[in-house]
Amino acid sequence: MRGVSVRAPGLALLVVVAALACDTGAKAPKVSLAQAKADSARRMAGAQDAPRLGPDAQAALDSGNMFFRRKAYAEALTAYRTAASRAPAHEAPLIGMSMVAQATGNKPLADSVLGAIRDHGGAPPPVHGGTTDSAFTKVHGKVKSGPIS
Numbered sequence: 001m002r003g004v005s006v007r008a009p010g011l012a013l014l015v016v017v018a019a020l021a022c023d024t025g026a027k028a029p030k031v032s033l034a035q036a037k038a039d040s041a042r043r044m045a046g047a048q049d050a051p052r053l054g055p056d057a058q059a060a061l062d063s064g065n066m067f068f069r070r071k072a073y074a075e076a077l078t079a080y081r082t083a084a085s086r087a088p089a090h091e092a093p094l095i096g097m098s099m100v101a102q103a104t105g106n107k108p109l110a111d112s113v114l115g116a117i118r119d120h121g122g123a124p125p126p127v128h129g130g131t132t133d134s135a136f137t138k139v140h141g142k143v144k145s146g147p148i149s
Contacts, residue, residue: 057086064096
């Protein structure tokens with residue numbers, strides 16, 4: 001009985017010390033596993049984090065996103081261009097312009113925006129001589145038809 005009463009206060013003191021040592025007071029922000037992997041891959045590749053958007057650029061970007069969801073593509077493009085002029089080092093407005101170009105089928109706009117994104121280091125350069133969809137289709141057809149001899 002005596003051994004139990006001596007161990008209990010010592011154990012309680014140990015638990016309190018451990019809890020205080022582990023509690024830093026500041027909680028780490030919660031990040032999804034996919035985002036953590038993407039952030040880790042960007043750091044390993046040596047990519048620089050994009051600068052934060054200012055409040056006026058963020059407001060223009062949000063307006064562009066709202067117009068895009070409503071399929072008001074001309075207004076969305078204007079808002080994205082405003083955001084791009086207010087935050088020229090940020091890629092988000094360019095991605096918005098790319099979405100508008102794809103939605104409207106505007107190939108010249110898509111090409112110019114993709115070039116600007118590449119200039120920012122956000123898109124890989126085009127691959128020349130790589131495997132195309134037609135080459136993949138041929139190989140898939142041969143595999144599907146039977147063993148390759």
